[in-house]
Amino acid sequence: MKMMRMINLVRGSVMKIHGLSRASRCLAAEGGVRGLSSSSGPRVCIVGGGPAGFYTAQQLLKARQDAAVDVYERLPVPFGLVRFGVAPDHPEVKNVINTFTQTAQHERCSFHGNVNVGKDVTIDELRQAYHAVVLSYGAEGNRSMGISGEDLPGVFSAKDFVGWYNGLPSNKELRPDLSCETAVILGQGNVALDVARILLAPVEMLKETDITQNALEALAGSKVRRVLIVGRRGPLQIACTIKELREMVNLPNTRADMLPADFEGIAEALKDLPRPRKRLTELMMKAAKEGGDDKAEKCWGFRFFRSPVEVIAGADGKRATGIRLALNKLEGSGESARAEVTGQLEDVDCGLIISSIGYKSIPIDPAVPFDPRRAIVPNEMGRVQDTAGLYCSGWVKRGPTGVIATTMNDSFDTARVLIQDMEAGKLDLSVNKPGAQAITALLQTRGVRTVLFSQWEKITAEEEKRGKSLGKPREKPLDVDEMLKIA
Amino acid sequence: MAASAAVRSAVSLTQRFVRVSPDCSICPLYRLNACTGATDGFTAPSRRLRTSIGVWQSGDSSSPEEEERVVNVVYIDRCGQRIPVQARAGENALHLAHKHGVDLEGACEASLACSTCHVYVSSEHYEKLPEPEEREDDMLDMAPMLQENSRLGCQIVLTPELDGMELTLPKVTRNFYVDGHVPKPH
Numbered sequence: 001m002k003m004m005r006m007i008n009l010v011r012g013s014v015m016k017i018h019g020l021s022r023a024s025r026c027l028a029a030e031g032g033v034r035g036l037s038s039s040s041g042p043r044v045c046i047v048g049g050g051p052a053g054f055y056t057a058q059q060l061l062k063a064r065q066d067a068a069v070d071v072y073e074r075l076p077v078p079f080g081l082v083r084f085g086v087a088p089d090h091p092e093v094k095n096v097i098n099t100f101t102q103t104a105q106h107e108r109c110s111f112h113g114n115v116n117v118g119k120d121v122t123i124d125e126l127r128q129a130y131h132a133v134v135l136s137y138g139a140e141g142n143r144s145m146g147i148s149g150e151d152l153p154g155v156f157s158a159k160d161f162v163g164w165y166n167g168l169p170s171n172k173e174l175r176p177d178l179s180c181e182t183a184v185i186l187g188q189g190n191v192a193l194d195v196a197r198i199l200l201a202p203v204e205m206l207k208e209t210d211i212t213q214n215a216l217e218a219l220a221g222s223k224v225r226r227v228l229i230v231g232r233r234g235p236l237q238i239a240c241t242i243k244e245l246r247e248m249v250n251l252p253n254t255r256a257d258m259l260p261a262d263f264e265g266i267a268e269a270l271k272d273l274p275r276p277r278k279r280l281t282e283l284m285m286k287a288a289k290e291g292g293d294d295k296a297e298k299c300w301g302f303r304f305f306r307s308p309v310e311v312i313a314g315a316d317g318k319r320a321t322g323i324r325l326a327l328n329k330l331e332g333s334g335e336s337a338r339a340e341v342t343g344q345l346e347d348v349d350c351g352l353i354i355s356s357i358g359y360k361s362i363p364i365d366p367a368v369p370f371d372p373r374r375a376i377v378p379n380e381m382g383r384v385q386d387t388a389g390l391y392c393s394g395w396v397k398r399g400p401t402g403v404i405a406t407t408m409n410d411s412f413d414t415a416r417v418l419i420q421d422m423e424a425g426k427l428d429l430s431v432n433k434p435g436a437q438a439i440t441a442l443l444q445t446r447g448v449r450t451v452l453f454s455q456w457e458k459i460t461a462e463e464e465k466r467g468k469s470l471g472k473p474r475e476k477p478l479d480v481d482e483m484l485k486i487a
Numbered sequence: 488m489a490a491s492a493a494v495r496s497a498v499s500l501t502q503r504f505v506r507v508s509p510d511c512s513i514c515p516l517y518r519l520n521a522c523t524g525a526t527d528g529f530t531a532p533s534r535r536l537r538t539s540i541g542v543w544q545s546g547d548s549s550s551p552e553e554e555e556r557v558v559n560v561v562y563i564d565r566c567g568q569r570i571p572v573q574a575r576a577g578e579n580a581l582h583l584a585h586k587h588g589v590d591l592e593g594a595c596e597a598s599l600a601c602s603t604c605h606v607y608v609s610s611e612h613y614e615k616l617p618e619p620e621e622r623e624d625d626m627l628d629m630a631p632m633l634q635e636n637s638r639l640g641c642q643i644v645l646t647p648e649l650d651g652m653e654l655t656l657p658k659v660t661r662n663f664y665v666d667g668h669v670p671k672p673h
Contacts, residue, residue, distance in 0.1 A: 092598035099594060243625045276628035403629065404594055405603045 041066030042422055043435035045130040047117045047364070049073030050080020051407045052136035052394020054100040059415030061106055064422070068108045070130075070436045072121075075169070076114040076451040076483040077459060078104065080138060082404065084168045087194040088209035089201065091473065096404055104453045110436055113451035114484065120448045121439060123365040127389055129438040131427050132418055135368065135377055135384070135392040136411070139359035139400040145186060149311025150355070153177070154320035158191045158356030165198060165215035167476035172214075177319075178222035180351020184323050186308050187356030188231035189239040190403075195354055196227045197247055200254050200298050210467065210474045224352060226257075227300045232307045232339040234330050235266050235284055236273075241403075242280045248300060249283065255292030257301035263288055269333075305329065306346065307339065311353060322349045359400035374399065382414035389427055391418050455487035462486045558645040562589045563655040580606070580643035580654060591656060597641035599623060602630035604640035605657055612652040616643060632657045 044060055046053045049071050057069045077083065079097055086093045104111045115121065117137070126133050142157040144150060156176060163171035183199055185192045198206070203220045211219075231238060249256065263285060270278055284302070292299075305328045312322035325346045328339035361377070363370040369385050371378045376399055377392045384390040393414035394407050402410075421427050443450055451459075460474070467474035477483050556576035561569055562584060572587045581604045584591040592603035599622045608616065613636045619627070623642050627633060640654065 090600065092595050092600035095596040095598060095600070096594040098596065099592075241625075242628055243622070246621075246625065275633065279624070279628060403601070405601050405629065408592060408594060408603060409631075 040432065041068060042131045042427070042429050043067075043129075043433045044069045044418070045126050045133045045435075045439075046071045047123075047126070047133065047135050048080065048137035048394070048396075049075075049078040049111060049113065050136065050138055050394070051082055051096065051100070051404050052138065052396075052411050053080070053134075054078075054103050055408045055411035056134050056136055056393045056415050056418075057109055058099070058103045059412050060418065061103065061108055063415065063419045068435060069110075070439075071104070071109065071111050072115045072117055072126075072439075073111065073113045074116045074137075076480060076487060077456055078111060078113060078453075084163055084166045085191075086166075087162075087198060088165065088211035089197070089205065091209065093404065111453040111456065112436070112440070113453075113456060114480070115443060115448060115450055118365040120443060120446060123367045123390070125442065126439065129434050129436075131429055131433050132389050132391060132421075134414065134418065135364065135390070135396055136394045137361075137364055137396055139361040139375070139395045141360035141362045141375070142355075143358040143360050145308050145355050145357065147308050147310050149313055149320060152311055152313055152320045153318065154180075154351055155311055155353045155355070158185070158187065158195050158354050159359055161195055161354055162191065165211050165219075167212040167478055169478055169480050172478040176218065176352065178218055178224050178352065181223060182226045182228065182348070182350040183224050183352035183354065184348055184350045185227065185229045185354045185356055187239075187358070188229050188302060189356060189358075189401075190241060190244045192229050192354075192356035193240045193244040193248060195356060196229055196300055197244070197251065199224050199227055200251055200300060202252055208471060210472055210476065212476060212478065213470065214478075225298050228303050228348065228350075229300065230303045230306050230308070230325065232305070232328055233337055234304045235263060235281060235302070236269060236277065236333070237330075237335065237337055238280070238284070238302070240280075242276070242283060245280060245283055245287075249287045251298075251300075253293075253296050254298040254300060255294065255296040256287040257291065257299045258288040259301075259303065260288070262302070262304040305339065307341075308355075309345070312347065319351075320353050321351060322347055323353055359395070361396045361400065382417045383421070449484060451484070451487050459483055459486050556647060558647060558650050558652075560645065560649070561651075561653045562587070562591075563653060564590055565656050565658050567658070574645045576646055578645045579641060580604075580645065581639075581641040583645070584640060584654075589656075591640055593641055599626055599639070599642070602626045602639065605630040605633075605637060606640045606643075607634055607655040607657065608636045608638050608643070609651075609653040609655075610636055612649050613638070615646075615648055630657075 042064060044057075044067060046057055046069060050073075053071050053073070057071055060067050060069050071078070073080075079100060082094055082097055082100075103109055117123065117126065123133065142159045144157075149155070154177060156174065160171050160174055161176065164174040164176065178199075183196075185195055198211075198219070199222070203216070206219060207216055248254075266281060266285060270281060273281065303325075306325040307328060308323055309326045310324040311320050312324055313319065314321040325348060327342050327344040327346060329342050331338045331340050360375045362375075363372075368390070369378050369387065370376075377396050378385040379392050379397055382391050382393060382397060384392055391414055393411040395402075397414065398410055422429060440450060459477070463474035463476055477486065558574045558576055558578075559571065560574050560580070560583065561571045563569055570587060570589055572583060572589075574583045579597065581591060581593045581597055583589075584604075585593070591606065594603045595601040597604075605627065616638065619638065619642065623639050626639060627637055630637065643649075643654075645652075
């Protein structure tokens with residue numbers, strides 16, 4: 001009886017919802033809601049289809065009911081680091097893709113994939129076609145360690161390693177050699193911990209994720225049993241967050257192996273720490289003290305106060321067989337503590353070296369100012385320096401740190417500033433701008449094949465289909481050409 | 488103990504002030520006539536939320552026998568505007584916010600993988616919530632402007648004893664403070 005009433009209630013709600021959506025569709029068709037065809041509203045172009053791009057678009061669409069936003073992305077597929085950076089065993093973090101999908105499907109938003117801004121179309125051409133352009137293209141480069149031997153086989157940037165197991169086309173040929181026992185990771189941020197975790201995670205767990213098949217096979221045959229995660233400074237300066245540390249501590253069949261000397265004086269400093277730092281340090285100390293099951297065949301550990309000075313090559317000089325580290329002492333305390341050299345050195349044998357010391361933005365177009373020292377586009381609260389109508393959001397604006405939530409807040413900031421400028425008349429909205437119409441025509445004459453969001457939907461459906469036959473959520477195609485063929 | 492009591496009373500003082508005069512004038516959206524109020528032209532439709540406490544699906548009709556399970560909640564948005572809503576026991580505070588156009592993000596869709604649904608809970612109701620699980624505390628650690636009464640909205644399940652609860656959205660993004668306020672380091 002109650003069941004029937006509930007079913008009728010649900011049916012009633014569903015009917016109401018259908019009615020509403022039918023009504024709104026009629027409204028749109030009658031031009032009651034301004035669509036892309038009537039062009040008297042502001043047109044904004046966003047360069048980069050990752051979290052920064054989509055969150056900026058979301059805010060712009062929300063704040064101005066007459067704004068049209070177009071997102072341009074170099075790859076045929078959207079979502080940037082959410083797709084190619086977030087670890088395969090963190091699927092919940094990728095849920096944000098649903099929010100971005102809603103934005104892309106919004107009637108005043110359009111996605112244009114496979115467009116290389118700077119090469120296929122210039123920033124100046126975009127600025128002519130739009131009232132405002134927002135740069136959200138992130139950081140595709142890599143900070144180098146600047147030490148000899150860095151280019152030897154066996155040494156990789158974390159960015160490339162992560163791109164490899166996440167299916168980024170430019171990293172598909174990486175083929176890291178995983179036949180050594182020890183891997184050393186330089187850097188102690190969340191990316192470093194992701195890499196360590198993927199190297200040591202049980203294959204049974206990885207094979208149910210969207211990790212690429214070739215990476216899965218390589219990891220299944222991996223001989224890596226020990227991962228050291230090295231940082232310049234001490235435990236109180238570590239850059240990772242507690243969730244990732246906890247995942248290391250809880251990794252099955254592994255134990256923690258740290259040096260008690262690295263933790264001298266830390267217990268006394270605990271009580272004055274702010275909550276996040278305190279909880280993180282307590283967990284680290286607990287792991288250092290308890291270690292774990294001695295019978296565990298795999299181990300990991302932090303090594304503090306150490307900076308890389310040279311990659312050591314084997315007898316034939318052909319590949320990395322170790323790394324030379326300089327021992328540091330700390331000057332000052334807290335977040336601003338500095339590492340100073342002591343002159344002491346330490347050699348560690350290892351066959352895999354992964355440098356995880358930061359991503360880096362690169363200039364996209366000579367018309368855009370770029371600060372090579374900080375590797376960002378110089379800006380004031382998101383307004384690009386000396387360039388009216390040009391804005392930036394995300395890592396290219398603030399530098400390559402922070403989680404998705406950080407980028408979200410930052411993108412909202414830029415959108416607010418852009419809206420302010422519109423309202424204050426700093427952008428001339430009285431002149432009609434052609435927007436995507438003009439750019440699409442231009443790209444066509446240049447033989448560039450744009451991928452629309454509906455075509456991405458075909459790609460993702462194919463990925464899910466392929467994944468299903470392998471027991472995974474999806475299997476990503478590794479080639480841009482293959483993506484274009486499916487689209 | 489004394490410190491947390493002090494924080495709690497400071498928070499409730501702020502909230503009392505807010506109750507008397509919701510301050511739209513400090514919000515740039517309002518100043519630019521860009522405030523879309525509680526009903527937003529572009530809200531997330533009711534989505535099926537996978538929470539760590541079970542799947543919850545939205546429905547929007549109520550029947551007489553469910554009236555005693557009505558829970559009144561007030562959201563205070565980033566402009567200080569009060570948005571009173573009626574919820575049903577068992578509903579989730581993030582989903583409820585979306586249903587009523589309250590500007591609370593839920594990037595990871597209630598799976599304890601982000602901190603974008605961070606809210607401050609009115610102190611007398613904060614005590615009544617069950618202790619956060621370790622994973623929630625881990626995510627809260629990453630939220631800017633963490634306070635004693637901070638919780639993740641997606642983990643708050645409404646019960647009748649939470650009637651009258653006020654959930655305040657932090658008035659801050661990492662770099663840009665809505666009212667120009669600069670916080671002291673926490």
